[in-house]
Amino acid sequence: MRSSFILALATALVSSSLVARSDAQQLCNGYAELCAKTYDQVSYATTHNAYASNTGALAANQDNNISIQLKDGIRALMLDAYNTSTNDPNEIELCHTSCSLLDAGPLTKTLGQIKAFLDANPNEVVTIFWENAGNLTPAHFQNAYQAAGVTNYLYTQTTGSTTWPTLADMISSGKRLVNYVDSGADASVPWLMAEYDFVFETPFEIALGAAYLCTVDRPKDQRKQMYVMNHFISRTIAVSGVNADLPQPGAADQTNGPDLVSHANSCQSTFNQIPTFVAVDFYEKGSLLQTVAQLNGVTFNNKLPTQPASSTTSGALSAKSIISARAVSAAAIIGATSLLAL
Numbered sequence: 574m575r576s577s578f579i580l581a582l583a584t585a586l587v588s589s590s591l592v593a594r595s596d597a598q599q600l601c602n603g604y605a606e607l608c609a610k611t612y613d614q615v616s617y618a619t620t621h622n623a624y625a626s627n628t629g630a631l632a633a634n635q636d637n638n639i640s641i642q643l644k645d646g647i648r649a650l651m652l653d654a655y656n657t658s659t660n661d662p663n664e665i666e667l668c669h670t671s672c673s674l675l676d677a678g679p680l681t682k683t684l685g686q687i688k689a690f691l692d693a694n695p696n697e698v699v700t701i702f703w704e705n706a707g708n709l710t711p712a713h714f715q716n717a718y719q720a721a722g723v724t725n726y727l728y729t730q731t732t733g734s735t736t737w738p739t740l741a742d743m744i745s746s747g748k749r750l751v752n753y754v755d756s757g758a759d760a761s762v763p764w765l766m767a768e769y770d771f772v773f774e775t776p777f778e779i780a781l782g783a784a785y786l787c788t789v790d791r792p793k794d795q796r797k798q799m800y801v802m803n804h805f806i807s808r809t810i811a812v813s814g815v816n817a818d819l820p821q822p823g824a825a826d827q828t829n830g831p832d833l834v835s836h837a838n839s840c841q842s843t844f845n846q847i848p849t850f851v852a853v854d855f856y857e858k859g860s861l862l863q864t865v866a867q868l869n870g871v872t873f874n875n876k877l878p879t880q881p882a883s884s885t886t887s888g889a890l891s892a893k894s895i896i897s898a899r900a901v902s903a904a905a906i907i908g909a910t911s912l913l914a915l
């Protein structure tokens with residue numbers, strides 16, 4: 574009798590520890606259901622020109638900085654690589670169009686913020702898309718990543734392989750920073766992968782008011798395993814005879830709300846597959862995170878994105894925009910801002 578009591582007690586303890594274990598179920602990129610999915614089967618909230626968050630700058634694509642973006646659930650970042658003014662071979666400058674128009678500073682600083690996030694959040698997989706605007710070598714990227722201390726996190730997929738690990742596998746291996754570059758990749762730095770070996774993109778130059786297309790834009794007419802659905806708009810404004818494509822924060826609630834949902838539905842049915850990377854400007858406006866949760870077939874965790882104290886929507890006309898646009902004359906910018914206000 575006594576022994577059967579002990580046995581019952583032991584059984585109860587074992588089953589309660591099992592219950593406790595399943596209560597603390599692992600989340601991957603915020604959702605338990607994503608752990609068993611392979612990397613290529615998941616949809617990721619993506620920020621276009623993620624670094625370009627100089628509040629108030631006319632050329633800014635985001636309101637929140639990269640630390641806040643990651644905290645909010647952005648899991649893929651589009652970055653533009655330029656030489657530093659001194660051509661430092663160990664450092665890369667993050668700029669938009671030109672470093673005199675928008676300079677978001679050195680890459681090692683931004684990689685430091687990404688590293689801090691990965692260190693503090695062991696169940697998250699993050700992707701970086703590089704636009705190699707400065708024609709930098711893979712070794713140059715390698716040097717900057719090394720300087721930032723993130724090399725332990727770098728994931729390498731074998732070229733030509735379409736079999737990806739699950740998010741849970743990537744998390745347990747610790748290799749959870751995936752990097753693609755649009756040009757200049759070579760075998761000398763395998764983790765810096767040629768984007769168009771794995772991913773195609775829908776058109777990215779979408780004018781305010783134009784249709785959102787679901788066609789294969791880059792690489793030209795070549796369908797790949799995954800895709801970026803580019804969903805950010807701009808308006809071209811001639812400034813001193815130079816055309817500038819300016820982001821449209823004032824339209825972002827609509828762009829990232831109803832327009833995003835219908836674009837994603839349309840691309841999903843055109844390509845018969847969910848967009849892997851859903852890339853937007855001003856990600857905290859509209860319903861990006863809800864839309865991506867829906868694409869992933871999970872119930873949105875209700876973690877709403879950070880609303881900036883002063884968004885570009887109201888800041889676009891401030892004097893700061895003039896300061897950050899040294900390449901064009903102040904008078905021309907004032908002309909452009911009055912056009913923008915229309």
Ligand SMILES: *[C@@H]1O[C@H](CO)[C@@H](O)[C@H](O)[C@H]1NC(C)=O
Nearest residue numbers: 637638639640641686881882
């Ligand atoms: C990012 O923005 C937040 C909110 O404005 C600020 O507190 C934080 O210091 C910024 N982080 C970096 C690395 O600039």
Ligand SMILES: *[C@@H]1O[C@H](CO)[C@@H](O)[C@H](O)[C@H]1NC(C)=O
Nearest residue numbers: 656660661662706707708709
């Ligand atoms: C960047 O700097 C390197 C020297 O580190 C130089 O070889 C290269 O031409 C520069 N690229 C551009 C686009 O100026």
